[in-house]
Amino acid sequence: MFDYKECIPWLRKPHPALVKNRELFADFNQGRPLHEYTFVVCDTELTGLNKRKDEIISIGAVRIVNLQVELCQTFHRYIQPKNIDPNQATLVHRITPQELKAAPPMDEVLPEFVEFCGDALIVGHFVGIDMHFLGKAARKSLGGMISNPSVDTMRLARGYEEAKCVDFYGNCDQSQSYNLDVLSEQFNLPRFKPHDALEDALQTAYLFLYLIKKFKHGGIKTLKELYLAGRIRGLMS
Amino acid sequence: MVVAGDVHSETPEVVVEFLANIMPFNELDSEKLHEVARHVKVDFFPKGVKLLTAGETELSHLYLIQQGGVKSSISDDEGEVTLKDYRGEGAYIGALPIIRGTAANLDIETVEDTFCFLLPREIFLDLINTQPGFPQYYLKSFSEKIVTTAYTELRSHKMTRRGDEDLYLFSMQVGDIVKQDPCVVSVDTSIQQAAKLMADARIGSLLIHSPENSEDIIGIITDRDLRNKVLAQGRDYAEPVENIMSSPVGTVLSQSVCFDALLRMMSTGIHHLGVERKGKIIGIITSHDIMLLQGNSPYSLFKEIGKQQEIRGLYPLSQKIPEMIRNLIKEGAKAGNIARMISILNDHILERLLTLLEYEMGQPPLDYCWLLMGSEGRREQTFKTDQDNAIIYADPKNDQEREAAEEYFTEFARKAIDHLVNCGYPLCPGEIMAVNPKWCQPVSVWKNHFEQWVAAPDPQELLHATIFFDFRAGFGKASLATSLRQHLNEITQRQELYLLHLARECMAGRAPLSFFKNFIVEKDGEHVNKLDIKRQGLTPFVNFARVLALKHGIRETNTLSRLHVLFKEKVLGDELWAMAVEAYEMQMQLRLIHQLNQLESGIMPDNHIDPASLSDLEKRMLRDSFEVIERLHSFLKTMFPVG
Numbered sequence: 001m002f003d004y005k006e007c008i009p010w011l012r013k014p015h016p017a018l019v020k021n022r023e024l025f026a027d028f029n030q031g032r033p034l035h036e037y038t039f040v041v042c043d044t045e046l047t048g049l050n051k052r053k054d055e056i057i058s059i060g061a062v063r064i065v066n067l068q069v070e071l072c073q074t075f076h077r078y079i080q081p082k083n084i085d086p087n088q089a090t091l092v093h094r095i096t097p098q099e100l101k102a103a104p105p106m107d108e109v110l111p112e113f114v115e116f117c118g119d120a121l122i123v124g125h126f127v128g129i130d131m132h133f134l135g136k137a138a139r140k141s142l143g144g145m146i147s148n149p150s151v152d153t154m155r156l157a158r159g160y161e162e163a164k165c166v167d168f169y170g171n172c173d174q175s176q177s178y179n180l181d182v183l184s185e186q187f188n189l190p191r192f193k194p195h196d197a198l199e200d201a202l203q204t205a206y207l208f209l210y211l212i213k214k215f216k217h218g219g220i221k222t223l224k225e226l227y228l229a230g231r232i233r234g235l236m237s
Numbered sequence: 238m239v240v241a242g243d244v245h246s247e248t249p250e251v252v253v254e255f256l257a258n259i260m261p262f263n264e265l266d267s268e269k270l271h272e273v274a275r276h277v278k279v280d281f282f283p284k285g286v287k288l289l290t291a292g293e294t295e296l297s298h299l300y301l302i303q304q305g306g307v308k309s310s311i312s313d314d315e316g317e318v319t320l321k322d323y324r325g326e327g328a329y330i331g332a333l334p335i336i337r338g339t340a341a342n343l344d345i346e347t348v349e350d351t352f353c354f355l356l357p358r359e360i361f362l363d364l365i366n367t368q369p370g371f372p373q374y375y376l377k378s379f380s381e382k383i384v385t386t387a388y389t390e391l392r393s394h395k396m397t398r399r400g401d402e403d404l405y406l407f408s409m410q411v412g413d414i415v416k417q418d419p420c421v422v423s424v425d426t427s428i429q430q431a432a433k434l435m436a437d438a439r440i441g442s443l444l445i446h447s448p449e450n451s452e453d454i455i456g457i458i459t460d461r462d463l464r465n466k467v468l469a470q471g472r473d474y475a476e477p478v479e480n481i482m483s484s485p486v487g488t489v490l491s492q493s494v495c496f497d498a499l500l501r502m503m504s505t506g507i508h509h510l511g512v513e514r515k516g517k518i519i520g521i522i523t524s525h526d527i528m529l530l531q532g533n534s535p536y537s538l539f540k541e542i543g544k545q546q547e548i549r550g551l552y553p554l555s556q557k558i559p560e561m562i563r564n565l566i567k568e569g570a571k572a573g574n575i576a577r578m579i580s581i582l583n584d585h586i587l588e589r590l591l592t593l594l595e596y597e598m599g600q601p602p603l604d605y606c607w608l609l610m611g612s613e614g615r616r617e618q619t620f621k622t623d624q625d626n627a628i629i630y631a632d633p634k635n636d637q638e639r640e641a642a643e644e645y646f647t648e649f650a651r652k653a654i655d656h657l658v659n660c661g662y663p664l665c666p667g668e669i670m671a672v673n674p675k676w677c678q679p680v681s682v683w684k685n686h687f688e689q690w691v692a693a694p695d696p697q698e699l700l701h702a703t704i705f706f707d708f709r710a711g712f713g714k715a716s717l718a719t720s721l722r723q724h725l726n727e728i729t730q731r732q733e734l735y736l737l738h739l740a741r742e743c744m745a746g747r748a749p750l751s752f753f754k755n756f757i758v759e760k761d762g763e764h765v766n767k768l769d770i771k772r773q774g775l776t777p778f779v780n781f782a783r784v785l786a787l788k789h790g791i792r793e794t795n796t797l798s799r800l801h802v803l804f805k806e807k808v809l810g811d812e813l814w815a816m817a818v819e820a821y822e823m824q825m826q827l828r829l830i831h832q833l834n835q836l837e838s839g840i841m842p843d844n845h846i847d848p849a850s851l852s853d854l855e856k857r858m859l860r861d862s863f864e865v866i867e868r869l870h871s872f873l874k875t876m877f878p879v880g
Contacts, residue, residue: 068355071249190304190352192251202251206352209281212351213488217283 010048014144017111025147030224034212037223038120039064039151040075041208043200044130047096049083056133057100059113060197062205063120067212069205071120075116076198078103107141114138117148121223125180125204127152151226153204154178156211159229163215183207241448252277252354255303259327261374265364273364278355279303282347289331289341296341298355300330304858305351309343320515320819323348323858332375335361349857385740395557411498412491414527415512415520419444420449422727428467428481429474431458442509445482454518456482459509488513494529500582542585548593548656554588555660559620566833572825573797580616581624583662584711590656591712602641603679605630605654606713610669614707615779616795617825620832620842623665624657625704629717639679646677669704680717684724694738702739706783707794726790736788740877743780744870770828771844774862778821781869785809785876796821813868820862827855 042061048054056079063073078095080103111135122129127150138146157178177183180203181194189206192199209221212220220226252274256262262270278298282288291311302324309321309330321343324330335358364371421444424433435443442725445456456477460754466472487507489498491514502508502524505790511518536555538561545551561582562575578683591607609623612618628646633639650671658664671677678686690702706725710718729735769772785791789808793799797818804814832842848856 043779067280071252071277071279073277074249188304188350189252206279206281209279209352210350213281 015111015142017114018142018144018146019140021114021117022144023148025149028149030227031222033221034223034226035067036096037207038118039116039123040120040148041069041205042075042117042125042130043197043204044122044133045195046129046133046199047052048082049129051132051136054133055079055083056137057095057103058197059109060199060201061113061116062201063116063203064123064208067209069176069202069204069209074198074201075113077113079109080105089161106137110134110137110141114142114146120148122146122148122150123153123204123208124150125153125200125207127154151208153180153207153211156215156226156229157183157207160211160215163229180204182212184202204218247268248274249277255301255327259301261368261370263525264370265368267458269368273356273360276360277356280355282351282353283695284347284350287344287346289343289345291341291344293466294341296331296334296405297358299332299335299361301356302326302328302330303352303354305347305349305353307345307347307351309345311343318344320822322825325853325855332361336365336375354720358607366765377864391448411489411490411495411510411512411522412514414495414568415522416526417520418704419511419518419520421446421454421539422478423451424446424455424479424482425477427475428463428472428478431478432463432474435460435463441523443478444486444518444521445478445484452517454486454511456484457486457509457511457521458482466671486511486518489522489580490514491519498522499524499527519609539581542582542589545589546593548597551586551590551656552659552661555583555662558582559833562620562829563833563837566829572829573822575829576617576619576825577617577795579620579622580613583613583618583622586660588712589658590660591653594649594653594656598645598652601630601637602645603631603633604714604717606715606717607671607711608708608718609706609711611704612707613711614709614794616709617779619829620836622662623840625660625665625669626671626711627669627708627719628671629713630677630679632679632681632719642679646671647674650677661732679732680721683721687721687725688728688737691735694735699739699742703780703783706787709794722792726787726792730790736784737877739780739787740784740873743777743784744873767847769844770824770831770846774859774866775828776871777866778817779872781817784873788876809872813872816865817869820865821863823858827851827859 009028039065040061042059044056045058046054047057058078059075061075061229063070065073078099080100122131129148133148134146138144158176161176180200183189184191184203184207187207187210189203189210192206194200194203212226215229220229248271253270256274257269262273282305288294288307289296303639303723305670306323306325306442307328307330308323310318311321312318321696330345330353331341365370375495397792417440420434420438420440424436424445425448426445431443435441442457444454445458447453447455456479458481462481462483475812487501487502487509488511491512498510499509501510508524509521510523512520512522538557542551542554544589545554560581562579566575587607587609606626606629608614608629609625610622610627611623613622613625628650630642630646636688652666654670654672664670669676687705690705708718708721757875782796783806785803786793786799789803789806791799791802791806793802800809800817800821803809805810809817828844829847830847831844835842851859
């Protein structure tokens, strides 16, 4: 039987994966010790950076449990975009249009990804962009929002650097780059190949571990403190 | 790349690649390797974090260092901390405690930001039990007798494995080494009767059978049970042995190789195993029985030297030292201990040689002492040990005695030096040997020598100082050496000016660090781009310790001992002392491994290390050591202000 509600976004019932997802975060507690949370570090590759037009073409993610990277609990999918177009982004990612044509559409991949995330916090580098495109896809394919809170390693890195180098007058070197590659180099992290969603997610996971354990000499104990650490000076205070 | 079907089973390539490059994981087939890799997690430990605490931390994982470095140390009952080793990329942490099921045996602390792969304990134990290469690899690095240090990095990167080593462990069956039939008594035997039986039969353990069947072995008692369960607890001797026996008896099959038995003992902590043949226990073996099989132990070499009745018999024995040292390094001994071991064995050879020579030539006309100088005097020899020796004899009372002494000791020195050359100790190029008449003199002349050196310091005299001032008694009447040392201490403490010269000479050599903290290596000659670890690295420490020892009248000649006394006397602070010791031992270790490798590839050992052959961690440690030299120099500057 044809259900007309399915065609009208604001009348549509959310996908069961999203319903479950929302329940998981109904009463989310920020005060627990950091190691009790599960994190999913993720990275998405896009057809471009236009927030309105562009789409996700691959998702890579890895889980962190007990503040240890679970290298075998990974998620890696290519996604068939609605508009397949051999533009620059696919060249950067070395994904061919043929590979994209063979990949499943977002409707199929996203519920799996939401499932994979479970009750974890989503971690990413410039996570705002990933969350924007994931949110857009969730509205379109699943009829709702993804409820997982997110943590941005870029902000953390910035907080970390500022705490380290603020001078007597409260100034800080503004020329610092917070690109994932540059930070990994600077902190001397083991390296992964860039521009592959899974490898970038792994690289981000290493960066995340590094930052939360180095910040305040391991003094960050709860999620709340982590959020405070990632606040950007000048914008918040 | 095609999308993986199952989300949770994608094998982390980074781990596979890592494991495929380290021993013993590189021996696994690809399927097994992938399976193992799927269980690995990553953790990160910032610099300065204490990873394991000896005696406390229970290990749930084996740690494999992906990047970074750690140091291991152990502290004794008095809280004194001894550094054991540094481990870098590819090294493991925690294998021994996991295999033995104990808490951590060492303190481990990160010295850099360190990423580790964590392999769950059960997976590791499964590999130990199912992969033949695994127990072999890990067990080889442990020894219950010698301090459990594993210079893993040095070993796996720098030391070639030999096919025949420890072969007996793998070829000898336990059935073959059982010495006698087991003694068996019934469970209702009294403790005292059992103890008497053990004493009469001179055995350390007794098997216990059930009352109705003497074939049915149900338990065992050992010396330790008598001590711990009877004496310590004040138990009645008339109680039956049943109350103190351990049950059931751990057994091995008689056809198992000794290695399996040793592994059983180490993993279970049971040191008496019943040897079983056709369902019957035919005897008991202990870890001691297996240890005795090792013929290349320092102790057996020591005994063999003492047994020689002819000087010629000593020639081949000194050649055995490198092989024995190799075993010690393999088992994890530290450079400082090894140097001491080498000098004990060399001293023992010298003692035997000169004793036999005295038999041959008859009693010497006067008391004398064979002095050892330079690195021998400091007990810091490695494999390349030039002879630096001299003779001091009692002052003759008249001309007749003088002539007799000169004649005897000239001949004695000539013969001794020849024998020593045949034993493999090369001649000293500077002719600082007892055979040189200048260095074969009575006490009064020696005192005079030293007085002159101290009174009028010139460069040549300062060179002498470095060799002669580290003398010690090697053989003969040690009191002659002691009185010379006493005299030297008296005159040097009076001659502040001389010490000042010595200190300046000491500070003249710059530490081999450039502003960019790269290595300064020799610019020309045969050893272009190589680091002379003795001259540039170790000598500054030796000189430093010597100057301060002379200033403070310390009799020790060994550099580490001198530093220790200086610390105890509060001349050196806690921190500087610890840094100096750590830096010095680290370099000794590097030099030792370097020379051992040369020796094994048939090259004459030298002190020239190619920095390119060092791992990143070693380079960093070496660089840190060189920085300590600068600290020592500035310490000397405050002690001996210029102008």
